[in-house]
Amino acid sequence: MQSVAERPLTGEMAEAAFFGLALSRRSIRRYLDRPVDPALVTRLIEIAGRAPSAHNRQPWRWAVVSTPEVKASLAAAMGEAFRRDLVRDGLPVETVEEMVARSRARIGGAPVVIIPCLTMEEMDVYPDAERQHCEWLMAAQSVALAVGNLMLAAHAAGLGSCWICAPIFCPGVVRQALDLPAAWDPQGLITLGYPADNGRDRQRKPVEAVTVWR
Template identity: 45%
Template sequence: MSRIIEKIITRRSVRKYLKRGVDLNALLKALDAARWAPSAHNAQPWRYIIIQDPSVKKRLAENMAAAWRRDLRKDGYAEERIKKLTEESVNLFSSAPLILITCLTMEDMHRYVDKRRRTVEYLMAVQSVAASITNLLLALHALNLGASWFCAPLFCPSTVRRTLSIPEDVHPQALITVGYPDEAPQPPQRRNLNDVVFINKWGTRL
């Protein structure tokens, strides 16, 4: 098995970390690999914010939890359950050695007058950012760092913007916790190749 395929198959979402700081040089190597992802028009619409300061991590985690708490109440969750979920979220994010916030900018994407093509262009940027995040996760794994990708900022973009002074025209996309693994998660189940690959048309199995 080639080394790259091995890294793809053995990567896991790690949420428990050793209580030690992340080597900045290793992190920058991973971020450098992230910027080599393919992107629509080579626009490279991804931006990353590194959060090391414990007070900033805590403030971000608490502000996001407050937004989630409001949503959970709208969904009819019991207060006891809401308290448990939001406290777990704050602890998970604030205790991670390091957090990355991935953002999307449309500044170098194409501009269109009609809504249909603007929507497509935005989706192209989203796909590009996702490709960059995938590169990042694989690079972190190759450097013996664990990480977990959370889409929580999509549910409270204004909260994330306000907390981190992100401009209004920049779109928070993901929160990624990073650290040295203190767990070895078991491989998740995957669908069989025959279930996800078709030949020539939809439904024609391998």
């Protein structure tokens, strides 16, 4: 028998609950110094796994980082990779150091960091590059859908989160810092914790500007 929490809401109650949740979610960059129960994180990942995926292969993998020393090591490794890129871009030293420090603080200041990864181990294999790229893209889209589920679930549980794309630029660095399997391809970074503020309500493009009807 399903628990009350797992029984699907229907009708106006479901619409009001979900629309209110989705419309009130914000990216949170500052967190309270309050631990997050690992059981809750596990529940969020379980809900993330209810997302649709290509062929139902569920190509997502999750690395959860809550140990301060590991977070600091990850932030330092990513910070060095970020610094190298910024220096190559020709930015002033002061600007580079400010940006690196801000990046490290953002990671280290979150009680929990989750690295969503992609694996192609169970995806289909094609002999041509074009279809193989499409298969990879389908896997990446599947991971992104799961991340959306996780972040909405976190908001529903009273947690804040922020999606950071930085690991895409240094997947090998992240994989090495966390000793991840070679087949796990980091796709981003989610900071997670109890929010210290409400976040910014950023302007969204109107539906009319991004939609066509045929």
